[in-house]
Amino acid sequence: MQVTIDIEPGTYSLLEKIKNKGLSLDEVLHEALEKVDASDHPQRRMTSDEWIGSLKSWATGMRLESRISNEDLRRENLYEDRT
Numbered sequence: 001m002q003v004t005i006d007i008e009p010g011t012y013s014l015l016e017k018i019k020n021k022g023l024s025l026d027e028v029l030h031e032a033l034e035k036v037d038a039s040d041h042p043q044r045r046m047t048s049d050e051w052i053g054s055l056k057s058w059a060t061g062m063r064l065e066s067r068i069s070n071e072d073l074r075r076e077n078l079y080e081d082r083t
Contacts, residue, residue, distance in 0.1 A: 018028055046054065071077065
């Protein structure tokens with residue numbers, strides 16, 4: 001089967017290197033696709049409740065120790081030229 005795709009110049013350069021090593025694109029794609037199995041991704045195995053819990057846990061760890069006050073977020077304080 002033949003397929004025509006648009007690729008970036010950097011990707012094309014890598015494909016040329018592969019070709020020069022004597023490997024076929026089919027062999028390279030087949031090997032890469034065997035390594036990437038979407039069902040193996042942890043989020044694919046989680047229920048929606050588990051995923052939400054994981055997200056909340058991650059977000060809790062992202063909290064800033066020093067909070068930005070509402071006064072700091074006023075337009076006049078964000079832009080020096082607006083007073």
